[in-house]
Amino acid sequence: MFIMLTVSQFDLPLEDPVLKFLVVLIIILSAPLLLNKIKVPHLLGLIIAGAAVGPNGFNVLTRDSSIVVTGTTGLLYIMFLAGLEIDMAEFKKNKWKSMGFGAYTFVIPFIMGIVAAHYILDFNWLTSFLFASLFSSHTLISYPLVSKLGVVKNRAVNITVGGTVITDIAALLVLAVVVGMTTGQVNAAFWTKLSVGIILFAVAVLVGFPIIARWFFKKVSDKISQYIFVLVMIYFAALLAELAGIEAIIGAFLAGLALNKLIPHTSSLMNRVEFVGNAIFIPFFLISVGMLIDFTVFFKDFETIKVAILMMIISIGGKYLASVATQKTFSYSKAEGGIIFGLSSASAAATLATVTVGYNIIIGETDLGEPIRLLDESILNGSILLILVSCTISSFVTQKNAEEIVQQDNEDTMDETNPETENILMAINEIETVEPMTNLALLIRSKSTAENVFALNIINEEKNDSSKKNAEKILELAVQGGAATDIKITPLTRYDTDVISGISNVIKEYDITDLLIGISGKKGFSPSFVYNLYSGYLNNKTANVLVYQAIQPASTIQRYFVILPKNAEKEPTFFHSLLKVWNIARNSGSKIDFYGTDETIAVIEKIRQRANIEASFIIFNNWFEIKKVFEKMKHNDGLIMIMAKRNMVSYLPQMQRLPDYLNDHFRERNFLLIYPSLPKAEDYRKDTRDIANAKDFVEIGKIVGRLFK
Numbered sequence: 001m002f003i004m005l006t007v008s009q010f011d012l013p014l015e016d017p018v019l020k021f022l023v024v025l026i027i028i029l030s031a032p033l034l035l036n037k038i039k040v041p042h043l044l045g046l047i048i049a050g051a052a053v054g055p056n057g058f059n060v061l062t063r064d065s066s067i068v069v070t071g072t073t074g075l076l077y078i079m080f081l082a083g084l085e086i087d088m089a090e091f092k093k094n095k096w097k098s099m100g101f102g103a104y105t106f107v108i109p110f111i112m113g114i115v116a117a118h119y120i121l122d123f124n125w126l127t128s129f130l131f132a133s134l135f136s137s138h139t140l141i142s143y144p145l146v147s148k149l150g151v152v153k154n155r156a157v158n159i160t161v162g163g164t165v166i167t168d169i170a171a172l173l174v175l176a177v178v179v180g181m182t183t184g185q186v187n188a189a190f191w192t193k194l195s196v197g198i199i200l201f202a203v204a205v206l207v208g209f210p211i212i213a214r215w216f217f218k219k220v221s222d223k224i225s226q227y228i229f230v231l232v233m234i235y236f237a238a239l240l241a242e243l244a245g246i247e248a249i250i251g252a253f254l255a256g257l258a259l260n261k262l263i264p265h266t267s268s269l270m271n272r273v274e275f276v277g278n279a280i281f282i283p284f285f286l287i288s289v290g291m292l293i294d295f296t297v298f299f300k301d302f303e304t305i306k307v308a309i310l311m312m313i314i315s316i317g318g319k320y321l322a323s324v325a326t327q328k329t330f331s332y333s334k335a336e337g338g339i340i341f342g343l344s345s346a347s348a349a350a351t352l353a354t355v356t357v358g359y360n361i362i363i364g365e366t367d368l369g370e371p372i373r374l375l376d377e378s379i380l381n382g383s384i385l386l387i388l389v390s391c392t393i394s395s396f397v398t399q400k401n402a403e404e405i406v407q408q409d410n411e412d413t414m415d416e417t418n419p420e421t422e423n424i425l426m427a428i429n430e431i432e433t434v435e436p437m438t439n440l441a442l443l444i445r446s447k448s449t450a451e452n453v454f455a456l457n458i459i460n461e462e463k464n465d466s467s468k469k470n471a472e473k474i475l476e477l478a479v480q481g482g483a484a485t486d487i488k489i490t491p492l493t494r495y496d497t498d499v500i501s502g503i504s505n506v507i508k509e510y511d512i513t514d515l516l517i518g519i520s521g522k523k524g525f526s527p528s529f530v531y532n533l534y535s536g537y538l539n540n541k542t543a544n545v546l547v548y549q550a551i552q553p554a555s556t557i558q559r560y561f562v563i564l565p566k567n568a569e570k571e572p573t574f575f576h577s578l579l580k581v582w583n584i585a586r587n588s589g590s591k592i593d594f595y596g597t598d599e600t601i602a603v604i605e606k607i608r609q610r611a612n613i614e615a616s617f618i619i620f621n622n623w624f625e626i627k628k629v630f631e632k633m634k635h636n637d638g639l640i641m642i643m644a645k646r647n648m649v650s651y652l653p654q655m656q657r658l659p660d661y662l663n664d665h666f667r668e669r670n671f672l673l674i675y676p677s678l679p680k681a682e683d684y685r686k687d688t689r690d691i692a693n694a695k696d697f698v699e700i701g702k703i704v705g706r707l708f709k
Contacts, residue, residue, distance in 0.1 A: 013055070013062045020061055023053065028283040041145060041395035046283050047388070050290020063291040067284065073234075074285025075348075076252040077277040078143050080234050082161045083256020084263060084273070087153045088589055089614040091162060094155060098162025101326045105344055106167040108325070109135035109318025116314055121307070127374055130178045130358050134383065135315040137171035137350035139249075140164055141289075141391055142343055142398035144282055147274070149402045156336035156405075159326070160343045165253055168350050172247045175354050182361055182374060194245050201244035205237050205251065209258035214556045214636065217262060221435075221553075223484075227272050233259060247350060261589035264555050266442040268484030289348055293388045294381070308382035312389050319345045335404040342398030347383075347390045355383040423452045425512040425543070426489075427503050428474050433518030436550030438481035438489070440672070441516055443554060443587045444546070444580040445487075453482060454510060456492045458502040468493075500536030512543045513677070514580070519549040521667055525659035533659075538645050538675055544577060545675040551668055557590050557638040561629060564596035564642045565650040566621070569603040577642055577676040578604070584640070584672075585613040595620035595629055623654050630665065638670040645675060 014020050031045035053060040061067070091098070113132025117123040123131060146157055173194075180190050216229055233255050241251030263270050320341055327337030358375030424445060426437045441453050455478035457471040475491035482489035492510075496502030507515065517537065519525065537545050562581055568574055585592045592615040594604055601617045608615060620629065633639065641658070644651040662671060 013059050017066075020066075023060060024284065024287060027053070027287060028279075031283075041142075041399045043142060043145060043286055044392055044395040046286035047290040047293070047391055050287035051293040051295070051388070052290075053287075054291030054293070056291070056294035056296070061291070063288060067288050067291065070281060070284040071288030072248075072285070074277070074281040074283070074288075075139070075249060076234050076238055077281045078140055078285070079249045079252040080256040081147065081274065081277060082140055082143055082164070083253040083258075084260055084270075085147060085152045085265070086158060086161055086257070086260065088257075088260055090153065090155060090158050092614070094159050095162065097155075097326075097330055098159045099166060100329060101159050101163035101322070101340065102166025102170075104325045104329075105138070105163055105319060105322040106136040106170045108322045109314060112314045112318050116310055120310065126178060126181060127358075129174060130354065130374060131379065133171045133174040133178075134311070134347070134351050134354050134379075134386075135318050136174075137168045137347070137354070138164060138319065138344045139346050139348035139350065140343055141286070141346040141348055142394045144278060145395070145398050146339065146343070146402050148278075149399075149406050151339075151402050151405050154336065154339070154405055156332055156339050157343065159330075160340050164344065165250060169246060169250055171350055171354065172250075175357060176245055178374075179357060179361065197244035198246060201240050201246075201251070202254065204240055205254045205258050209233060209237070209255060210262060213259055213262045214558075217556050218552050223268065223272070226269050227276070230259070230263070230269070230273055247353060249350070261558070262555050264439075264443065264588045266445070266485060266587045267439065267555060268481065269555075271485045289387060289391070292352070292384055294384060304378045304381050307378040308385045311379075311382045311386050315347055315386055315390060316345055316393060333408075335401045335408065338397060338401030339405065342394055342396075342401055345390055345397065346394035347386050351383055351387065355380055421452065421511060422446055422514070423454070423510055423512045424514045424516065425454045425456055425503075425506060425510065426478065426516045426518075427456050427458070428478060428518065429457060429499075430518070430520055431474055431477065432520055433550075434474055434477045435481060436554070437516050437518045437548060438478050439554050440546070440548050440550070441489075442482070442485055442487060443584045444514065445587075446579065446583060453487060454490045454492055454506075454512070455479065456494065456503065456506055458499045459493065459495050460497055460499055460502070500532055503537070504540055507540055507543050513576075514546060515540070515543045516546050516548060519547060521549055521551045524549075524663040524667060530659050534656075541678040544573070544580070544677045546580070547673040547675075548671075549662075549666070550670050552636075552670060554584075554588060554638075554670070556636060557588070557670060558634075558636045559591040559593060560584065560638045560640050561633055562592055562594050562640045562642070563620070563626065563629065564594065564600050564604075565623065565644060565652055565655075566597050566600070567650040568596065568642055568644075569600045570649045571644070571676055573676045573678070574642075577674050580674060581640055581642075582613060585615070589614075590638075591615070593618060597621050623652055626654075633669070638672070639666065640672045640674065643673050643675045645678070648676075648678075 014023065027046065027049045031049060032042035035042050035045040051057050055062055110132045113135045114128050117128035117131040118125065121131075140161065143152075143161075146152055146154075151157060176194065213229070213233065217226065220226060220229070234252050237251035237255035237258075238248035239251070241248050241254075263273065323337050323341035323344060326332070326340055327334070332340075355375055359373055359377070359380045361374040362371040422445070424441050426441055428434055428437060438455075445453065455475050457474050459467050459471055471493050475493065479489050479491055492506060494502045494506060496505070503515070506512065515537065517533075519529070523529075533545075533547070560581075571577075581592065584590070592613060594601060594615060594617050596604070596617075596619075598619055598621070601619060605617055630639075642650075643655055643658075658673075
């Protein structure tokens with residue numbers, strides 16, 4: 001059966017779904033390729049393209065339900081990613097700064113809007129309040145730019161995202177109150193319903209969603225199902241927000257916060273979430289915004305021109321003043337102040353929602369019987385032009401300042417670059433340990449490590465097809481796991497009569513710095529494994545040895561107990577081991593409880609500010625009471641122990657009995673044992689002594705900066 005295209009199928013606007021989707025895909029594909037050459041942000045290109053092909057342009061496409069639904073998903077996606085990618089430790093540390101910026105960015109444009117509406121446009125007070133709320137809210141339309149450039153963890157971006165939620169909620173509450181007053185519904189019942197709804201919504205998302213998600217990720221390992229689950233959570237949170245009486249985008253953001261620690265930034269799921277959003281949903285949203293733009297409205301009459309210019313001055317000027325006030329208040333750099341302005345200057349979603357509601361509310365009639373609207377057509381047309389201008393300014397300003405921040409970070413990194421190469425080797429011989437070990441390798445990996453991850457399988461039987469095929473299958477799973485996060489894992493197959501000697505030779509050949517060994521929860525520490533550990537793996541002097549057992553996905557671990565032996569800080573390679581713990585916390589978002597002696601904890605606390613993580617510090621001086629620490633652990637807690645080899649300063653005889661204890665009590669828990677490598681140079685001893693004796697953070701910053709950047 002042949003399907004033939006007819007001439008009518010090319011009539012404008014296009015109705016054929018295949019042609020419509022093809023046009024959108026061509027726009028998404030061509031915008032970055034064409035505009036990057038002339039330094040125009042591709043986000044702006046998508047908006048302009050949407051205006052060109054939309055009903056107010058060449059009328060190639062209509063802004064029908066398919067565009068609206070997919071575009072709405074894109075908007076929710078932007079807010080969800082903002083919550084998902086935010087650094088929670090930094091977010092908590094800067095919560096007051098976020099509130100400060102939220103107050104600035106709401107109050108300044110709001111006051112300007114009220115004054116302009118009442119004294120220039122002669123609006124009544126109720127309309128003036130609603131008009132002013134148009135400028136207090138903003139949309140993080142340029143967030144994909146900062147995400148692409150890798151500056152989402154910057155403190156300025158962090159407080160802007162937090163402040164966005166505050167100002168959007170405030171602006172939308174103004175909308176709800178004004179609408180309620182217009183319809184005569186603002187009373188005690190109104191405030192009770194709104195307050196209770198918001199509280200129940202926040203509790204359901206921030207408390208209930210993590211519980212549901214943790215259970216789901218434990219039970220379901222299928223990658224496609226996990227991604228669909230994330231989409232369900234986004235839309236479910238958006239629906240709950242609307243039921244509570246606030247905008248859906250707030251629900252999407254809180255869903256991101258709720259799942260923040262359950263979707264590690266280095267995981268394959270995060271890669272899928274970002275990929276699909278940036279490839280399809282977010283571009284659809286930008287194109288749908290462009291379809292709203294009508295360039296001809298600017299030339300309709302003088303009233304439209306006056307209102308549009310006034311709206312742009314209030315909105316752009318108000319957001320600029322708010323960003324300057326924030327920059328000065330918190331002593332941020334010029335680039336950080338610029339990125340605050342860039343991210344907060346775009347008006348789209350909340351502005352459009354407010355003006356649409358105001359336009360549809362009829363408060364009376366003229367003598368000719370024409371409806372009198374709460375917000376008239378000139379404001380509706382002015383808001384459309386405001387969206388175009390503000391999104392244009394937002395895109396250019398955000399890209400410029402984000403690039404400056406990246407350049408400054410690169411310069412700082414060059415001053416503190418770790419001269420050593422980090423090469424990670426996973427020794428894998430069982431299929432069930434492949435995924436947990438791959439995830440661990442990605443968690444402990446430093447930013448500078450791009451392709452220095454290896455997966456090794458030793459074939460110590462007679463060379464035959466079955467053993468070779470099994471090795472290939474195991475290594476292929478590891479390679480696929482890395483590919484899912486855009487990390488290249490190099491597979492290595494080695495034939496050797498002895499596993500220990502085979503691994504040792506690979507460590508020497510590839511200059512391995514970290515050897516990962518997986519333990520199956522079913523087998524635990526077998527006598528043969530314990531013998532190989534103490535008589536083989538730990539005999540190498542150049543690589544950290546990490547022994548890992550994963551009963552549940554690392555993403556579902558809420559907290560890690562990190563046990564440090566006495567004098568751990570005096571080991572020359574202590575900070576290299578500690579870096580692995582820091583990376584796990586930083587990349588997974590899990591909380592860390594450090595247990596150690598006064599001296600050890602004092603050193604770790606000094607460097608905490610350098611590598612910002614959510615951590616607690618508990619003094620623990622007696623390893624004979626270590627069972628009391630274990631008893632504090634809950635179901636979703638994991639254990640990390642910094643160990644020591646014989647003849648090291650921090651070595652304790654009790655460490656020899658640890659495998660038996662873990663076999664008896666930790667078969668159903670995740671644990672990681674880190675055996676530090678032996679020192680390579682006297683310089684490490686000097687650095688360690690300097691850090692141990694340092695009086696403040698400034699003294700140790702340069703010493704450990706290259707490790708914890």
